[in-house]
Every structure is written in C-alpha cells, then in structure tokens.
Amino acid sequence: MHNDFLVSLDKQHLIHPVSNYREHEEKGVTILHSGKGAYLTDYQGKTLLDAFSGLWCVNVGYGQDSVIKAAETQLRTLPYATGYFDFGSEPAIKLAAKLVEITPSSLQHVYFTLGGSDAVDSAIRFITNYFNALGKHSKKHFISVERGYHGSSSQGAGLTALPAFHRHFDLPQPNQHRIPCPYAYRSTENTSDESLINQSVTALKNKVKELGVDQVAAFFCEPIMGSGGVIVPPKGWLKAMQLCCNELGILFVVDEVITGFGRTGPMFASLAEQVTPDLMTMAKGLTSGYAPMGAVMMSDEVYQGLLQGCGANAPVGHGYTYSAHPVSAAIALEVIRLYEEELLANGQRLGPYFEQGLQAFRSHPLVGDARCRGLLGALELVANKDLKTPFPAQLKLAERIAKSAYQHGLIFRAFADNILGFAPALCYTEEDFDLLFQRLTRILDEIMGQPEVRLAMDKAATHCQPVVNK
Ligand SMILES: Cc1ncc(COP(=O)(O)O)c(C=O)c1O
Structure with a gap:
C-alpha cells in the first residue's frame, strides 16, 4: 500500500x-x-x-531468529490456553517458575498481564484485596514519587506523577499521594548521595505520618524514574526506601517495567542492592516487545493473605482472557535464555x-x-x-x-x-555505539546552529x- x-x-x-x-x-x-x-x-x-x-x-x-522460532512453534502447537477454570499451559508454568528463580528471593508468585499498565493496576487491586482480607480496611492510601511513571490505567495513571496523565482525567484520586523525586541536577538542597537518600526517606516517613500509618497501603517506585526523564537516584536509594517501608509497615512495590531484564546491568535493578520487594511489576523486556506480556510478582506473605480472603465459592475476582498467554510465555522463555x-x-x-x-x-x-x-x-x-x-x-x-x-x-x-x-x-556492538554518538553530535551541533536556539x-x-x- x-x-x-x-x-x-x-x-x-x-x-x-x-x-x-x-x-x-x-x-x-x-x-x-x-x-x-x-x-x-x-x-x-x-x-x-x-x-x-x-x-x-x-x-x-x-x-532474533530463535525468538521467532519459539513463537512459531508455540503458535502451531497451542496458540491459546485459558488460565481460567484451572487450565494452564506448559510455557506459562515454566515462565512463572523461571521468574521466581531470577527475581529477588522475596517474590514467589506471579500473575501475568498484557503489559505494564495492567501489571500496576493488578498490583493495586491485589493490595486492596489483601488488606481487606486481613481485616485492615482502612489501608487505602498509595504513595508514589514525583516524575514517576506507573502506566495509564484508571488507577495506575494516578500513581503516575506526570501532569499530562492527570489533565482532564480527574486524577490523582484523593487516596494517591507523592513525595519529591531524588533529582540531583534540579535539587536546591544538598545533593550528596547520602543527603538525597535521607531526603526521600524523611519525605516518605512524613507523608505516612501525615496520612496515618493505618491508612497507608503501599509505596510504589521505579529504581530509576524512566518516563519522568531518566532520573537516576543514588546507589542505595532503592534499598533505603525498602527498609523505610518495612519499618513503617507498608508494602513496598518496585516497578521494574523499564529497569528489568538487563536494562541497568543486572537482570533486575533490585538485585544490585539486594532489595526484596513485597511486589514487583514488569513488562517490556520480559518478551522484548515481540508479543505483549507483563507480570506482577508478589511475596508469599501477600499471596497467603489473598488466599485467606477466599471464602467458599468466593474467588479472587481478578482475571484477563490473555493472562499467561502461551505464545507470549514461549517468547519470554526464549528471550530470557538469550539474556542469560x-x-x-x-x-x-x-x-x-x-x-x-x-x-x-x-x-x-x-x-x-x-x-x-x-x-x-x-x-x-x-x-x-x-x-x-x-x-x-x-x-x-x-x-x-x-x-x-x-x-x-x-x-x-x-x-x-x-x-x-x-x-x-x-545486542549493541562498540560500532553501534560509535555511530550513535557520531550521529548525536551532528544532531546537537545542527540544533545549536538554528537561529531561534541561539537566540x-x-x-x-x-x-x-x-x-x-x-
Ligand atoms: C515504570 C513503568 N511502569 C508501567 C509502565 C506501563 O507499561 P505499558 O506501557 O506496557 O502499559 C511503563 C511504561 O513505560 C513504565 O515505564
């Protein structure tokens, strides 16, 4: 055409x-x-x-030929299997076990989504269900970080702290709050690593105090604020935020949708600091974009809470037709093999x-x-x-x-x-990087040469x- x-x-x-x-x-x-x-x-x-x-x-x-082959083989064998009614498929089960193996040891259970937004949305739903199941009905408030991005779902977009995602959408909701971003370049205060970390810890403690600890369910953050402008917190920030949440008795949720799967070096950014979140969201690098898939992982404690809330004939009413899709799972398994x-x-x-x-x-x-x-x-x-x-x-x-x-x-x-x-x-080579920097230099020089920019x-x-x- x-x-x-x-x-x-x-x-x-x-x-x-x-x-x-x-x-x-x-x-x-x-x-x-x-x-x-x-x-x-x-x-x-x-x-x-x-x-x-x-x-x-x-x-x-x-x-990547091997990924394409894995998808084709699965498409020919079984292009779809529901996870409802206790059905399942081999690639999805293997993938769940693989994710438990390669993520922080605190994470033991996986619910598959179609991407990052619904992984965050699922996390919010599971957390709400969990506290209600425990009888802690007042824990309804969520805290995230300025410039954080947690997708575009009806609830997740409220945790996203970027104005474009709120404008005309009646967000954030009254139970969604933010603390400042550890943004060294634009900070007025002391920007030593230690000071930036302390500022975030203090801000979270103060926010929880202001709301009341019995009112706060969870703190969500990215290890690096990606869509907010690749704001890189000091090393040790993520661990300090986890310890602060543990101390306060609120759930700590790490959103590794961008930082997962080798993006920052290790398989997950959390692993670099021995961070053990209560829940983790992921997507993107999980299938490398070859098919839609995301996941929310949770600790056994959270899972057991949800299980406790299941009455006779009362399921946890959260599900998607395409949760644990076998083709996406087969792709993810091959993609992870390539990473490893x-x-x-x-x-x-x-x-x-x-x-x-x-x-x-x-x-x-x-x-x-x-x-x-x-x-x-x-x-x-x-x-x-x-x-x-x-x-x-x-x-x-x-x-x-x-x-x-x-x-x-x-x-x-x-x-x-x-x-x-x-x-x-x-998969970049040295030559690819050289070309990137060569072209970027030309672009910046060209932009600087524009009269309006000079002005x-x-x-x-x-x-x-x-x-x-x-
Ligand atoms: C940290 C983070 N969380 C959630 C999302 C939403 O993922 P998706 O676009 O797959 O819905 C993104 C997307 O960029 C993200 O960067």
Whole structure:
C-alpha cells in the first residue's frame, strides 16, 4: 500500500498513545517497516539506528531468529490456553517458575498481564484485596514519587506523577499521594548521595505520618524514574526506601517495567542492592516487545493473605482472557535464555562504553547534565549551563531534535522538557555505539546552529537566577 494512503488512513482512524491528536493530524504517522539487530527501516526505505529499543523494550534487538522460532512453534502447537477454570499451559508454568528463580528471593508468585499498565493496576487491586482480607480496611492510601511513571490505567495513571496523565482525567484520586523525586541536577538542597537518600526517606516517613500509618497501603517506585526523564537516584536509594517501608509497615512495590531484564546491568535493578520487594511489576523486556506480556510478582506473605480472603465459592475476582498467554510465555522463555546466555553479559561489558560516550557530551554547549546506569541514560539540555536554564517551551526544542534525529538516522526519546532519553538494545556492538554518538553530535551541533536556539541561549545568558524546580 502506498505510504501517503496509509498516512491518510492513519489520520482518519488510528488513535496513537500519549499524543497531541491535533498535532498528529498535522504531522501524520511515520511508518516503520522492518528491523534487524539495532536497526529499523521505515516504509520509505530509510535505515535508522534505534537507540531507544522501540519504547525501552526490544532489549534483545530486532529479528532474533530463535525468538521467532519459539513463537512459531508455540503458535502451531497451542496458540491459546485459558488460565481460567484451572487450565494452564506448559510455557506459562515454566515462565512463572523461571521468574521466581531470577527475581529477588522475596517474590514467589506471579500473575501475568498484557503489559505494564495492567501489571500496576493488578498490583493495586491485589493490595486492596489483601488488606481487606486481613481485616485492615482502612489501608487505602498509595504513595508514589514525583516524575514517576506507573502506566495509564484508571488507577495506575494516578500513581503516575506526570501532569499530562492527570489533565482532564480527574486524577490523582484523593487516596494517591507523592513525595519529591531524588533529582540531583534540579535539587536546591544538598545533593550528596547520602543527603538525597535521607531526603526521600524523611519525605516518605512524613507523608505516612501525615496520612496515618493505618491508612497507608503501599509505596510504589521505579529504581530509576524512566518516563519522568531518566532520573537516576543514588546507589542505595532503592534499598533505603525498602527498609523505610518495612519499618513503617507498608508494602513496598518496585516497578521494574523499564529497569528489568538487563536494562541497568543486572537482570533486575533490585538485585544490585539486594532489595526484596513485597511486589514487583514488569513488562517490556520480559518478551522484548515481540508479543505483549507483563507480570506482577508478589511475596508469599501477600499471596497467603489473598488466599485467606477466599471464602467458599468466593474467588479472587481478578482475571484477563490473555493472562499467561502461551505464545507470549514461549517468547519470554526464549528471550530470557538469550539474556542469560549472552546478552546480559554484552550489556554489562558495554555499559561503561555507553556511559563514557554519554558523559563526554557534558562538554557540548547544550548539555547541562548526563546521567546513566547500565544501558539506560539521558542528556538534559539547557539554554545556560551555569544557571541550568531550561529552553522556553514555545521553542519546541524536543520536536526540533526528534526531527533532526530522524533525518540523521537516529531514534531516541526527546522528552518535552528537553531531556533526551537513551535505551540501546543489549545486542549493541562498540560500532553501534560509535555511530550513535557520531550521529548525536551532528544532531546537537545542527540544533545549536538554528537561529531561534541561539537566540534562546543568548537570552538565557543574561538571566541571573539558577533554575531549580520539580
Ligand atoms: C515504570 C513503568 N511502569 C508501567 C509502565 C506501563 O507499561 P505499558 O506501557 O506496557 O502499559 C511503563 C511504561 O513505560 C513504565 O515505564
């Protein structure tokens, strides 16, 4: 089908996730056609280096034959099996056991979803059910972190602490609360690791005190705030938050939808700090995006609480037709085999190379901050480096960058607040990284050469207040 015709059909019928519908109708869709390794080819035949693994998910890279084969074999054998009525399938059972083996030892039970949003939503439902089953009916409040992202479900989007997900959606709900983000670059206070950790711990304790501990059910956080701009907390932050939750007697939920499956180095970010959450959500790298699947894992204690709540003929009324889908499970098993046998090691070997390359951009006039853990990184662009002045919104810098990046054959995430997010696949080679940095240099130089951008930088040079926020 001709590109223009597809673009026109798309405008008429296809609603895109988290997009400005007006702007999308003006701009039109960019149609992707195929992928191999770290590279994508669009519908017009242009080849692009993907430095974002699709949407931080295609961790094994595109076109992995063994994954395709695993999917095909399962499709031919049994394309669907319900998990209802005590039915099941071999790949789903094996995958549940595998996940228990590779996640923190506290997690013993798995409920499969279709992605991250419904994993978070399931976690909220299970937690609510758990406390009611225990007779602790007042524990209804949830706390998350500013700039945190926990998906787009009716409840999860309220834990997501990004304004676009609340606007016109009547969120957050009255039982959803936030503490500040440990955002060193934009912090007014002492930004030593110890101080940032203490600030978060104190904020959580104060929030729980304010609400009343018998009212608070759980604290949700990501090990790194991904969609909020790849905000990397100091090492030890996640463990400190867990210990704080344990001390307060509230459930600790780690959302590893982005950070799971080798993204930050180890299989899960929680493992780097011996974190033992009560619940964990995951998706994306679980199947590397080859088929939809997510999961919520829980401790035996939480599971036993839910079990206790089952009366005679009273099931836990939570289920999806496609929970534990056998094709997704077969894909996940093969994807995990690839991580374990080669890709985790490759990602760990090249993590420092990626970090070094990213940090070198600090010398670029546009770059105020560079931050990274494993293969998850970001550059924060500012109009004045000394004062950390953001570019004015009307400049639409992110749009300019995304456009220039595409022309130069590179895909990454240009966030609206001028943070550039990177999540290269674990199959990247040194040469792929060299190309990424080469192209990124050209893009940033080109953007800096634009008269409107120069003007914004000149104006920012005359301001005198350092910009701290959020
Ligand atoms: C930390 C986190 N949680 C939840 C989600 C939602 O996942 P999904 O888009 O698969 O629904 C995302 C998606 O980016 C995420 O990054």
